[in-house]
Amino acid sequence: MTSESPARRAVEAALAETGLAVETRELPKLERTVARALTPGEDRVDAATFRRALCAVRRKPWSSRLMDLTRRSGEVWITRADAEAAVAGIDDPEPGDARLLAALADVVRARLRATAETPAAALETIRADLFDGTGRVLSPAEVDILSQAIAGAFDLPPDADFVEDVRRTEQARHQEHEAIEQAARARRREEVRRLRAWEDSLVPFAEVPRLLHCSQREALRWIAENRLPVARRVPQPDGTERWEFDPEELVALRARLPEWRRESYEADIRGRGAPIPDQGTRKVGNAVIARVAALDRYAAHFKTARALKRRITLVIGPTNSGKSHTALEALAGAESGMALAPLRLLAHEFREALTARGVPTSLATGEERIDVPGSRHLAATVEMCPLHNPVDVAIVDEAQMLADPDRGAAWTAAIMGAPARHLFVLGAPDCVPMVRRIAELCGDPLDEIRLERKSPLVVAGQPVRIQDLRPHDALIAFSRREVLDWRAMLLARGHRVAVVYGALSPEVRRAEAQRFNDGRADILIATDAIGMGLNLTIRRVIFTALRKFDGTQTRDLTSQEVKQIAGRAGRYGKHEEGIVSVMADAGSLSFIRTMLAAPPDDLPDLRPQVQPDADIIQAVAAEIGSDSLFGVLARIRRAVLRRDDPNYRLANMEQAFAIATALEGVTGLTLAQRWVYAMCPVDDRDNGIQRLVHWAADHAADRPVIPPGTGRLPPADRADRMELERAEKRHKRLVAWRWLSMRFPDAYRARTEAEEATARLNDWIEDVLRQQSSRDHAAAHDAPRTPQPQKHGRPDGRHGHRKGGAKAADGRNGGDGIDRGGRPGAGRPGRRPAGRAPIGR
Incomplete structure (x- = not known):
């Protein structure tokens, strides 16, 4: 027994x-x-x-x-x-x-x-939290149950009107949204029918000679000279293209044939090919649409810049080489100018740098304005570049963003369109070929200044163990969750910690950076959000992984990513040298050495990205006879842009298209207003598009759009990760709301209330992050644990590493939602657009 x-x-x-x-x-x-x-x-x-x-x-x-x-x-x-x-x-x-x-x-x-303070605000906050967290939209019956529970919580008397008012409002809202959905489906069907009817009317090349009354040889020549517009190019299985033409356009061109034949004859007599005619001198179908990206028409779109005698100075160098200082000195000495930054945080830094030099400077970002009376200088995010006010000097920073799949078009527009007599373009060496291409397209002379790093950057002799971490170290992870895992673990070991990741607002990121810089935090834990902006007194950058999820796949870091992040080590004037290392068992130091020594990545496509603006959208709508933004974008995306266009390529417009599709059933908004909504920085991973439709419906119905609230904010020392993430999402809602309030102040009226809510959230989030305690109030799955390095396929030479690292066309901050000066991308639509963290267009 x-x-x-x-x-x-x-x-x-x-x-x-x-x-x-x-x-x-x-x-x-x-x-x-x-x-x-x-x-x-x-x-x-x-x-x-x-x-x-x-x-x-x-x-x-x-x-x-x-x-x-x-x-x-x-x-x-x-x-x-x-x-x-x-x-x-x-x-x-x-x-x-x-x-x-x-x-x-x-x-x-x-x-x-x-x-919340009132029953109505409590109802909206709880609905918004459910929507953000799970994408769930409460049914009318569920709203009724919730409103009764809220009435009881607020001790409303049985005969109070709150529940009945909610019931009536919800019924009306439900009916309105049903009508929006039905109208959207009907309008989309009509636009698809219209597009298909146009496509069905197209004829093959064999019909061109008959319709034009010309020979086949002449037709081929005129197509090659870009005189005859190819309406659509359909790829074939054998790698060729089937060309299709609009018969109405061809018939309208018959009158031009004698002129073309005379020009061709004269050119042949001279023994050279005929010049391509000026597309602007004749009316062809789809010519207005083609302005989005065809040939040099996009550069010509910026009339003020083209009227100036511009010169461009390209300042190239790694992080910590003094690029910004060089350009700021020239800007501060000019009578007028502008500094264009990729992030709202950096726009603020430009403004502060100019103000410190005694130059009064205004500010313009997507969600805020600071107008300084009498100032002739402006600091702004790239998307806010003013195109019609000539200045003496302008700066466009971080030009390597030209290759970004979500925001690259904004850099194209800024560099082509900045109305400055002297334009400084700052960036990493990777951007040189594309900036040269843009200068050529604009006809602007270009000179280059190459700078070297001011303090040496060295790779450590061995990986770092956790017990070897020291003050002024920065750990680099590649997701919010990993950052918070490392934070919990290091707090438990007695370290004082600051964190920086993309979901944090610029204000909170700056506060965290300041805690690290002034010594109130020993160690910084960050995503690659620190690779752009933030002056940090980092001595040693330590990678916790050498692979990242970029929104599509998990891949090795590129050489540019390693250089951009590692370059944050050894701030000039603070440390004699910068050191780069990796956590033990997280990867190989030889990989870091290889990436730092690698030449700039070859860009797969040097054609600058372009996208339509409000004027082009209106012109295309007039051309196709439709006020449907869905129809306009479908025509632009599907029928016009040549894949082999030698000069331009159409930017990723998936999120704009998704928003346009969702808004199709909202009546009462003009085409221009719907285009503004399509540009709003929302993240569809947080159901941002659906929320945008709700706001647009209120706007169209002439109802004030109520700003999101902060919701319940528990004491900072008792907040768990779930509550922190909820506050970050609420902040994103407020960013989008404030962005729209700058464009539609009559509908988005409570701006002061929204700004106060934003400030409360920022203060609370910073209070939570400032807590130097390892107490964990999260659910069991959020408990602190030792973050594990990514061992499968890591670039350490032992698990299938591809020499040189896998390259990607984008530097997306997978899942991180990096703060942007304009559209998100975030992020991307759905998967992002990948990302769209908001910000300031």
Whole structure:
């Protein structure tokens, strides 16, 4: 006979004494719990202790039971955290459902009351949190149940109008959204029908001579000279293209044939090919649409810049080479000028740098304006470049963003369109070929200045162990979750930590950077969001991984990414040298050496990216006879741009197209207004497009669009990761709302309220991050753990590393939502656009 453990004997005795029943599956955990309560040498516990132990074992099943009960009753806003808080106070091992629900009711009542100042605000906050977190839209019945719960939480009398008002409003809203969806489907079908009818009317090349009354040889020559517009090029399986033509356009060109024949004859007599005629001197179908990207028409779109005698100075150098200082000195000495930055945070830094030099400077970003009376200088995000006010000097920073698939078109427009007599373009060496191409297209002379790094950058002799971390170290991870995992682990080891990642607002990032710079935090943990902006006194940059998820795939870091991030080490004037390393077991130092020594990556396509602006959208709409933004973008995307255009390529417009599609059923907005909505910085991973449609519907109905609130903000020292992420998402909503309020102030009226809410969120988030405690209040899956390096396929020479690293056409911050000066991209639509963290167009 085997001897029983003291805990088993204690459990059996307690069961006999109390008369309680225990299921077999509960016994192992119950025995472990009782064992911890036993006095050494004893094998008995009192009844009260046993009851507490049994309650501890059963709390998780109780919370699961509560979640099941609430879902059945339609109370979908109740969270597992609510259920866990409710069961935490139950001391009866055998409570019925009624007791569990009563405990939950008290918890939920308190949470609803603390969510906002008014019942209406509480309702909207809870709906928004559900929408952001799960994409769930409450049904009218669920809204009715929620409104009754909120009324009870706010102690409204039974005859209060709140519930009935919500019921009426929700019914009207539901009907409106149904009508929007039906109208959108109908309009999209009509636009697709219109496009297909046009495509069906196209004829093959064989019909061209008959319609034009010319020979086949003449038709081929005129196509080669770009006189005859090819309406559509359809790729064939054998690699060739089938050319299709609009018969109406061909017939309209018959009158030009004698002139073309005379020019061809004269050119042949001179023994050279005929010049391509000026596309602007004749009317051809689709010519207006082709202005989006065809030949040199895009450069000509910027009339003010083309009227100036511009010269471009390209300042190239790695991080810490003084590029900005060189250009700022010239800008500060000019009578007028502008500095264009990729991020709102950097626009602020440009403004501060100019102000420190005694130059009054205004600010313009997508969500804010600071007008300084009498100032003739402007700091702005790239998307906010003013195109019609000539200045003496302008700066366009981070020109390597020309290759970015989401925002590259903004850099094309800024460099081509900045109305400055002297334009400084700053960037990494990778951007040189594309900037040269743009200068050539604009006809602007270009000179280049190449700078070297001011302090040496060296690769460490060996990887870093966690116990070897020192003040002024910066750990680089590649997701928000990894950053917070490292933070929890280092706090538990007694380090003082600051963090920087893309989902944080510029204000919070700057505050965290300041804590690190002034010594209140020893170690910085960041994503590659630090690769652009932020002056940081980092001595040693340490990679926690050498692979990242870029929104599409997990891949090796590119040489440009390694250089941009590693270059943050060794701030000139603060440290004699910068050191780059990697955490032990996270990758190979030889990979870092290879990437740092590698020449600039060859860009797969040197054609600058372009996208339509409001004027082009209006012109295309007039050309095709439609006020549908969906139809306009479908025509631009599907029928016009030549894949082999020698000069330009169409930028990624997937998110704009997705927004246009969703807005199609919202009547009451002009085409220009819908285009503004399509440019709004939202992240569809957080259901941003659906929210945009709700706001647009209110705008179109002449109802004020209510700004998002902050929701319930618990004490910072008790906030968990879920609450932190919720606050970050609320901040994103406010960024988008404020962006729209700058364009539609009559509909988005409560700007002061939105700015105050933004400030409260920023302060709260910074308070949470400032907490130097390792206490973890998150759910079990969020508990701090040692972050594990990515071992599968890591670039360490031992797991299938591809020499030189995999290259990608984009430097997306996978999942990080890096703050932008304009459209997100974020991010990308759906997957992003990848990313769209907001910001300031």
